[in-house]
Amino acid sequence: MIIPRNIIPQLNCISIHKNQIMICVKKLFSLTDNKFYFDETTILSQNKIIDIENKDYTDKRIALYNKDFNNNEYITIKGYKIDPDVELIIPYYECTSFLCSKCKKLHNGKSNKCCSLSSSPILIKQYKIKKIVFPDKNSIEEELAKAKKDFIDLHFPDFLDRIMI
Ligand SMILES: [Zn+2]
Numbered sequence: 001m002i003i004p005r006n007i008i009p010q011l012n013c014i015s016i017h018k019n020q021i022m023i024c025v026k027k028l029f030s031l032t033d034n035k036f037y038f039d040e041t042t043i044l045s046q047n048k049i050i051d052i053e054n055k056d057y058t059d060k061r062i063a064l065y066n067k068d069f070n071n072n073e074y075i076t077i078k079g080y081k082i083d084p085d086v087e088l089i090i091p092y093y094e095c096t097s098f099l100c101s102k103c104k105k106l107h108n109g110k111s112n113k114c115c116s117l118s119s120s121p122i123l124i125k126q127y128k129i130k131k132i133v134f135p136d137k138n139s140i141e142e143e144l145a146k147a148k149k150d151f152i153d154l155h156f157p158d159f160l161d162r163i164m165i
Contacts, residue, residue, distance in 0.1 A: 009074070013088050019079050023089055025129060026073035034144040035121045036093065036151075043126045044073050051092075051131040054082060063129075075129070082134055090140075090147045092131035094154065099123040113156045118148060 009015045011027035026044050031037045050063045064076040097108045102120035105111070135143035 008068075012091065014082075014086065016082070016084070019081070021077045021080055021082065023075045023077070023132065024072060025075050025091060026071075028071060031121060033140075034090075034148045035119065036124055037121060038124055040071060042124055045126065045128040047128040047130065050075070050077075050129055052077070052080065052134070053131060054134040055136070058131075075132075085137070086134050088135070088140075090133040090135055090143050091129050092133070092147055092150055093124060093127045094130045095124055095127040095151075097125040098127070098155075099125060107155065109155070113152075117152050117156075122151075 007015055007017075009022055009024045011024050011030040012032055013024060015022045026038050026042065028038055028040060028042075044065075046063075046065045048062060049060050051058050052061050061077050061080060064078070066074045066076065068074070095107075097106065099106050099122070100114050100117060100120050101123055103114035105114035106125075107114075133143055133147065
């Protein structure tokens with residue numbers, strides 16, 4: 001049976017059914033546009049309430065989680081309206097462990113940066129999704145870079161930030 005593409009979305013893509021949105025948030029061995037990927041050991045912790053950012057406006061929504069037989073994972077959000085031409089999302093990850101594939105270095109919250117991480121593929125081991133952004137079509141590249149920077153800043157706060165806390 002051929003599954004129509006508009007029903008099962010690809011990684012970081014969405015499908016819309018009536019008033020609900022389905023998003024693929026984990027697809028094994030697919031690299032996201034800002035170079036994150038997942039394997040069969042990746043664990044997604046289900047964060048029930050997720051921030052959704054759309055056109056500079058952020059609100060909180062309940063996320064329902066589903067898995068398919070290939071261990072890909074999806075989030076469904078009910079009662080959320082977006083422009084029909086929006087096709088992809090940019091997730092913001094919070095990880096308890098991840099691997100820099102360039103340096104083969106595992107990070108678990110206590111390690112130092114192995115490289116700039118901005119262009120290295122990052123294998124996510126254990127994570128939750130803290131925010132989902134519906135980017136404007138004209139600023140996708142900027143939004144992807146912003147999400148990567150947020151990830152690096154979140155997991156490697158610099159020394160000055162630590163003093164401030
Ligand atoms: Zn590295």
